[in-house]
Amino acid sequence: MTTSCSDDNYDPQPAPNTDAETSYVIAAQDDGTSYLITAPSLDEGTATVRGTGTEVLGGSYWVFKNQNYVFSLVYNKGGAGTGASYYLNAAGKPTERYLYEFNRITSYGTWGDKVVTVSTGDSKTTDAEGNIAQALLFNYLDENTGGQTEGAIDAENFLGNGEKVTFAGLEEANGKLYTSVVPMGMSRYGIGQWPDMVTDTELVAKADGGSASSSYTAGTIPSTQYPDRAWVAIYSGSSFAEKPVIVSTDKIGFACGRHRSQYYQTIWAAD
Structure with missing residues (x-):
């Protein structure tokens, strides 16, 4: 059974076990099956999934919080997106806490006591012609309860240039949160709201095209008009609803790596 949960319907479970003798939890794979195993040390001895591992949901990404x-x-x-959370039970064995279903994942990170996933998708806002505004869609997984909540903010004209955006990576440093902001062209909604932001009408697609995550529809600008500029949003509070400081440079293109619909973090905290 797959469930979606929030802190409001949290049901008590045994407290996570932090016994030093089983304090190392390792994600491993054997013959295409994913496991979590425990080990008392990473410096000596051996660890194996054979007879000792707990079979778990195979993760594209593992976040140890x-x-x-x-x-x-x-x-x-x-x-x-789908996911799961696991904790150590009283016997020191990795145990499933929750299974999740949530908005698709294109990037992820941590912020405070939350694991955060993010993607860009349809909002509940439409214009007079029925064009749907895009939003940044967040999932928050709580490190203390394993519970799940969701949130969204406007993705349209986020940078003031009329383009919809997505985020790539979340990096905490110096009491702030940093994320690369990736512009992705203009939606039909965006062109209708900010027509003066179209730098060249020849960029507007005349017909549907592309495929999979690169597909687009007529009447949109399929890719950014600003490929030679990078933006980073800096949050000082604890919510994406707050207005961030935006810094930019024309020394590089947008600060992320990409493969299909996945946006990979390329900003990191320095010493």
């Missing part, structure tokens, strides 16, 4: 939970995040191409 402090001492309480490990989260498996699964990229399902164009489909909805």
Whole structure:
């Protein structure tokens, strides 16, 4: 059974076990099956899934959040994201806490006591012609309870240039959160709202095209008009609803790597 949960319907479970003798939890794979195993040390001895590993949901990404939970995040191409959280039970064995279904994942990171996934998708806002505005869609997985909540903010004209955006990576440093902001061209909604932001009408697609995550429809600008500029948003509070500081440079293109619909982090905290 797959469930979606929030902190509001949290049901008590045994407290996570942080016994030093089983304090190392390792994600491993054998014959295409994913496991979590424990080990008392990473410096000596051996660890094996044979007879000791706990079979788990195979994760595209694993996020180990402090001492309480490990989260498996699964990229399902164009489909909805799935995931799971695990904790150590009283016997020191990795145990499933929750299974999740949430908005598709194109990037992820941590912020405070939350594991965060992000993608860009349809909002509930439309214009008079029925064109749908795009939003940044967030999932928050709580490190203390394993619970899940969701949130969204406008992705349209985020940078003031009329383009919709997505985020690539989340990096915490110096009490702030940094994320690369990636412009992705103009939607039909965006062109209708900010027609003066179209730099060249020849960029507007005359017909549908592309495929999979690169598909587009007529009447949109399929890719950014600003390929030679990078933006980073800096949040000082604790919510994406707050207005961030935006810094930019024309020394590089947008600060992320990409493969299909996945946006990979290329900004990191320095010493």
